[in-house]
Amino acid sequence: MNTNIHISAAPLNVQSCIDWVLSPESGGIDVFIGTVRNATKGKKVVHLEFEAYEPMAISEMKKIAEAAINKWPVHKILIHHRTGSLNIGEIPVIIAVSAAHRAAAFEACRYAIDTLKQTVPIWKKEVFEDGEVWVAAHP
Amino acid sequence: MNTNIHISAAPLNVQSCIDWVLSPESGGIDVFIGTVRNATKGKKVVHLEFEAYEPMAISEMKKIAEAAINKWPVHKILIHHRTGSLNIGEIPVIIAVSAAHRAAAFEACRYAIDTLKQTVPIWKKEVFEDGEVWVAAHP
């Protein structure tokens, strides 16, 4: 299998993701790691909550991984997403791509995170000290 | 310090590189990991040897990191390069970039590895079963 798709309520492990995509044919790996930042538009974030429509999210993540493998000469692609409550500095998403040459790894990784944010049914709620908001819900 | 530049004869550690660039303001980290692949143009590689003109290599790597920080809104950038003899699957280079938004992290990371390969005085010898060659030395 060249794709590895996972949704987990437990913390994601960067090293094991990198170990999984590494292959003897690979010359480079690009890894994108999303991290929970402490502020949005200057407002202090206390924590984030992620909710997934899990079977559909897995299916959409698989489509992204397969499209990337068809579009670029990459060896392996992994997409892991976290659910539940995450504190500042924790990791909601890891995307790792291995390829013989770096250009394909960079481009496929960027494609995967950009597309994930557009199509995968996962929702993020930002919790502030004085309220909370579902990101992107309202214009 | 927003930059972390290192040349080492000892194995590079991906996790500690990621830990170093992570900051509470960061929303994303892009990491490029070079890996030794088992073949070049179809010819089986036994191992690679990397040699650096170390003080100048450090200075050129610092220039790249500082240029990236001036050019993109990134928080931290780390460039670690290995020297000596490396086997298949080992890691010659790690570049990690943190930023509030992913576009800057991806672009700065790509710039850093592309520029490193053009300007940093480090040389790679590919050792095959029946000979060896300094990469890019001859037309």
Place this chain on the structure above:
Amino acid sequence: MKVLAFGIAKEIVGGTSIDVNAGHITVEELKTQLEGQFPRLKQLTTFMIAVNGEYATTGQIVKQADEVAIIPPVSGG
């Protein structure tokens, strides 16, 4: 027809799923019916309908036995 709700849609409809008195209608008709029942859906940037785990087109027919879900604007990653 049971309709799943996620994210802000869960808060708007008041639960993780609702029963909608409909069957064998188009996605567009279902969206209109949902907006009538829950006007706050109209304030969303957009919302999509998924049928059996796939994004549905507006003219697609929804049947009683389908797994139907309201998909408000996604924000993963």
Place this chain on the structure above:
Amino acid sequence: MKVLAFGIAKEIVGGTSIDVNAGHITVEELKTQLEGQFPRLKQLTTFMIAVNGEYATTGQIVKQADEVAIIPPVSGG
């Protein structure tokens, strides 16, 4: 003048550094002199001269006390 050599240049000159009988000449003159002494340098894709750890321009003057290095095509990463 002591000139450092790296990568394939180390093999061409036969060591990690060589003594060149020159001083206060331009980088271009130094390159010509090195190519005369070690013709295999001319077969390289290119080679640069670094002076005190910085890439030197062709017209730059190299002095006895400078740290000078032959930089064959780099291939790190």
